[in-house]
Amino acid sequence: MFTYLDPAVRKRLVDEGKLIRMDRDGNRLAPEEKTGGQAISMLGPIPLPLHLGDYEVTVDWYACVRNTELSKVEELADQLREQHTQKLFANLASSMAVNCVLLIGDPAAWSNPLIRVHSSCLTGDVFGSQRCECGPQLQLAIDTIANDPEGGMVVYMSGHEGRGIGLWAKAATYLLQDAGENTYQANRSLGLPDDSRDFSDAATLVRHFNGTGPFRLLTNNPKKIQDLAEHGLTDVIPVKHVIGVTDANRGYLKAKKSWGHKIDPDDIS
Numbered sequence: 001m002f003t004y005l006d007p008a009v010r011k012r013l014v015d016e017g018k019l020i021r022m023d024r025d026g027n028r029l030a031p032e033e034k035t036g037g038q039a040i041s042m043l044g045p046i047p048l049p050l051h052l053g054d055y056e057v058t059v060d061w062y063a064c065v066r067n068t069e070l071s072k073v074e075e076l077a078d079q080l081r082e083q084h085t086q087k088l089f090a091n092l093a094s095s096m097a098v099n100c101v102l103l104i105g106d107p108a109a110w111s112n113p114l115i116r117v118h119s120s121c122l123t124g125d126v127f128g129s130q131r132c133e134c135g136p137q138l139q140l141a142i143d144t145i146a147n148d149p150e151g152g153m154v155v156y157m158s159g160h161e162g163r164g165i166g167l168w169a170k171a172a173t174y175l176l177q178d179a180g181e182n183t184y185q186a187n188r189s190l191g192l193p194d195d196s197r198d199f200s201d202a203a204t205l206v207r208h209f210n211g212t213g214p215f216r217l218l219t220n221n222p223k224k225i226q227d228l229a230e231h232g233l234t235d236v237i238p239v240k241h242v243i244g245v246t247d248a249n250r251g252y253l254k255a256k257k258s259w260g261h262k263i264d265p266d267d268i269s
């Protein structure tokens with residue numbers, strides 16, 4: 001597991017430039033450079049051959065984690081290694097949010113790439129649940145970026161399940177929704193925010209690959225644009241990203257629309 005890298009392996013990856021750290025503005029740090037704020041560690045590129053419908057595309061996958069989370073886990077991993085208690089390593093892994101970048105094309109050649117910042121959704125992305133439209137949105141994003149002349153990237157935020165409340169609470173909100181509440185009311189019934197997602201790591205990763213230059217963002221969510229702007233990304237053109245509307249999620253999309261998402265009435269009628 002990469003979190004508990006043997007120091008010799010870690011050194012090799014650092015020497016090869018495949019394990020790097022960046023500051024909150026996305027600037028690469030020297031291997032031993034200290035930071036006051038939270039840095040992000042990133043492993044990659046790792047070629048990932050994807051099969052999308054009727055064609056294949058190979059993207060560069062990067063795994064990214066906050067240094068603060070990583071250092072806590074590494075410290076515990078060292079202790080466990082000394083005690084030879086390997087089976088507890090799985091518990092450490094579960095305490096880390098490892099975000100991902102799927103890179104398509106050459107960032108050095110970008111002038112206005114296409115970007116999707118996607119919040120993880122196990123039920124939609126993996127199981128294909130139609131209670132939301134996350135799965136088709138992710139597929140369409142990769143597909144659209146792969147077919148864009150300039151390319152771009154997907155930033156996959158693994159800690160964003162249920163708009164930041166986690167998978168356990170999300171399961172509870174589904175039960176509340178089935179009892180008549182909408183997706184936002186259900187969060188409030190649990191005493192949780194409508195949307196507690198933190199996009200600062202996503203902004204750091206976008207800045208690492210694209211600086212603060214212009215980009216097109218596949219989203220219907222004005223709050224996402226606002227959040228990225230608060231982290232220095234202001235040159236953003238939103239690109240509408242509506243797909244996967246079914247009878248099972250029409251009510252969910254209507255709630256999102258009334259919450260502020262840019263979804264046309266025709267899209268969900």
Ligand SMILES: [Zn+2]
Binds near residue numbers: 125
């Ligand atoms: Zn979803």
